[in-house]
Amino acid sequence: DTEVTQTPKHLVMGMTNKKSLKCEQHMGHRAMYWYKQKAKKPPELMFVYSYEKLSINESVPSRFSPECPNSSLLNLHLHALQPEDSALYLCASSQRGVTGGDQPQHFGDGTRLSIL
Amino acid sequence: GESVGLHLPTLSVQEGDNSIINCAYSNSASDYFIWYKQESGKGPQFIIDIRSNMDKRQGQRVTVLLNKTVKHLSLQIAATQPGDSAVYFCAENSSGYSTLTFGKGTMLLVSP
Numbered sequence: 176d177t178e179v180t181q182t183p184k185h186l187v188m189g190m191t192n193k194k195s196l197k198c199e200q201h202m203g204h205r206a207m208y209w210y211k212q213k214a215k216k217p218p219e220l221m222f223v224y225s226y227e228k229l230s231i232n233e234s235v236p237s238r239f240s241p242e243c244p245n246s247s248l249l250n251l252h253l254h255a256l257q258p259e260d261s262a263l264y265l266c267a268s269s270q271r272g273v274t275g276g277d278q279p280q281h282f283g284d285g286t287r288l289s290i291l
Numbered sequence: 292g293e294s295v296g297l298h299l300p301t302l303s304v305q306e307g308d309n310s311i312i313n314c315a316y317s318n319s320a321s322d323y324f325i326w327y328k329q330e331s332g333k334g335p336q337f338i339i340d341i342r343s344n345m346d347k348r349q350g351q352r353v354t355v356l357l358n359k360t361v362k363h364l365s366l367q368i369a370a371t372q373p374g375d376s377a378v379y380f381c382a383e384n385s386s387g388y389s390t391l392t393f394g395k396g397t398m399l400l401v402s403p
Binding site: 274 | 299322323325327332333334335336337340342378380384387388389390391393394395396
């Protein structure tokens with residue numbers, strides 16, 4: 176079992192809906208990440224939070240809005256998504272902040288998102 | 292044998308064989324590398340990492356080799372088992388930030 180928990184596991188939403196993805200870790204990690212992964216492709220970085228502050232935004236459209244309420248939680252708010260946004264959304268965490276040098280990231284099992 | 296499909300290279304081996312999965316990276320400034328295993332319906336799972344001051348690192352049944360001269364990374368899996376069937380990604384870090392760039396991935400299929 177992964178120590179990074181993501182909910183829900185599956186989500187189907189229409190293009191006008193508003194929904195949120197949630198990620199939680201209790202390892203005391205200080206950096207948290209959102210990735211998007213299309214089928215048979217590698218994960219692509221979207222956002223990085225370090226010590227609860229947004230450090231990196233990889234030019235992600237504003238219909239994706241991240242939030243880090245505290246050091247253990249990471250949300251991704253979704254609004255007015257497009258069919259091409261259907262993908263697996265992965266959350267990851269790493270022990271030190273994002274400027275903490277070489278360190279592995281630990282992934283959750285993702286939310287499978289389908290946009291109708 | 293190894294084949295390149297439309298999107299994902301695939302390596303097919305028999306149970307008990309040793310597997311070698313290769314990864315070429317392009318950034319000579321990369322100084323930290325990780326191998327991840329991703330099973331169907333799951334997130335990437337950390338297998339082993341290596342820093343650029345090393346050329347070999349061993350774990351349980353796995354060995355990672357790093358050749359900085361030709362910018363090549365490989366993952367060797369000894370006595371491959373059906374449970375090793377998954378997509379394997381290499382990832383590199385080259386910036387002062389702890390961000391990773393993933394390779395395209397290789398699907399490993401292990402036949403009993």
